[in-house]
Amino acid sequence: MRFAWNPLGYRAVRGRIERAIKQAQEEGRVAFIGLVPIDPQDMATTRKTADMLIASGVDIVMIHIPNRFPWMEGAVLQTAARFVWHAGITREEIFAFIKELRSAYPEIPLVDMTLYDTAVTMGEKRFFALSEEADVDGFDLPNCSLLRAEHGQNFYTLCLASGMHLILAISYELAMAPEATEEYARLCQMVRMARGFVFVMNAPGGQSGSAVKLSDEELRAAVQRVKAVMAREGNPCYVAIVCGISGQEDVERVKRSGAESFMIGSAYIKDLQDGKPVEDVAAYIRSVRAMCCYEAR
């Protein structure tokens, strides 16, 4: 584990997420966040998927830790969750896999993607300890309320102290909230607390694989607004787009929006579920990576 001193405070910072996005910027492209689904066959097959994603150019790797009530996920990730539950794969096995992945890829940013429910059912301390042991760089826990709930604040404090980022998600409505409203106050609070990057949701409800997406103008406006508030609040983080990203036009919209990164998961996980050979999925991932470049540069 490599820590860097953050001049803004006492906290230790792992820094892999920031380095990955910065490197993508230096290479003239947006950073690509990929999602590793847990394969119901075994963890060895899951490892092959992770290796394929990294070899194909994914910059930041999220690992899907399935929930029993996956209400913030779309049909593809719900199917993935169902398969994993029926296969009897435990969360401990998933954390062992993440630890193994860290050993193999010491510089790749790894992020736990799950609902806060996972921490509750496992016990928050155990969840956090296993994540720390696996040396993950952060958490995507979309239903962990930071502003309203004590547990969220406590978890955030733990993250700050350990240098792991709690990735926050901002909806279009929140991003565009008029000043002097309660929504705007919440936006400012979230932006102040953001670390690493924030997700701007490309779909209402924040469901993965959503067919309902923001328009080009809406997405750009949301990203620019969030960035403006970040600048005003003195906490310039990166912005990543999530939900409903799959093809060339989506990636172009991401680039036009001014976001530095985006996430794809459901689009290729569906192919894996349908039995598509991993080589074919790798070709898709490589094609997405190629789309990441700003042509003008």
Place this chain on the structure above:
Amino acid sequence: MHPKRDKRLWYGSYGGCFIADAFSLACDQYYEQYCAATITEAFAEEYAALKTAFASDLFRVVKSGVEGLTLCYAGENVYSILGTALLAKHLGKKKALCGARYADEALLCARICKHLGVSLKLFLSADIAQISTLVTRLTALGAEVDTQTCRELFNLPEMYAFQAWIAAAEGQQLINCRSNVGAWPQTNIAGDFSLEYGEKLLAAAGKGYGRIVVPGVSGSLALSVFTAAEELSAELVCVECDTERDLAEELDSYCGTFTKVMRNRCSDRVLAPALCHLADLGRVTRVDMPQTCSMSGPQPEGAMGPLSLQSLAALDYCAAKEDNVETLCVLRGIRWGTVL
């Protein structure tokens, strides 16, 4: 209506605390709208009319053959469905959403929405989605019926309704059948509407009981009775009985509400968070009964039809007590669909 905001069940030990900050404002706004709407005369009048038209408050109270044991046969507590459906109209929502596990609640929901002129999308559990006569009837009542999602993904109709609601909360209304689903204030609102049923049941059953026993699946009926009885000195017992015996209790969150879930690798039974809270306070005792002889025995006195598994277990529980405590045992009929 007397909305009761209980902060303990807001962001406390149990309740609707697991919701993204991006969505919590929609939940807050819904609560404010609910409070404002339900204190108006217009709402009260129409709600009273709805109850008369759609709710059966007939409680059959009989003395059992066992000394000191009174039986109260209760219908379904549909007040939450009535109330949250009526809110859709009064809040000017374009569409109502509901996840139904039982045929009777799906049908009731569709009838009420047609009556109120509210468009409805129903997510049916995998079990009732296969009843073609039900689906035909729901469609004839104008409901948009989703029979696929629960068959293809998780058999959690309430989850899909909640998911659809949170995606566009401003223009849509979630109809709650029970008090165990959804981020704050969904479970609280369902509990508020249901409370009146418990009060009526206790009024019909009379006073003087040292113990009140209610069968529980999600615990929504028990919660309404026990909330109404909270100030009484009676011992409050919720009797649970599952067809699968390997369920383990876990803390989890169901669409944002933090509560207790009884589960194995295939099934989940989600308890109303407010009931868990009462149990933690020691006010309610939860009893897990095995499936026993009553299930193959004769119908008890006064029963109009077959009783639910949990009701039979509650009877067994009462019969096994030999402490001469005057006991009220609430019983309900079997429903078509699976347990949650």
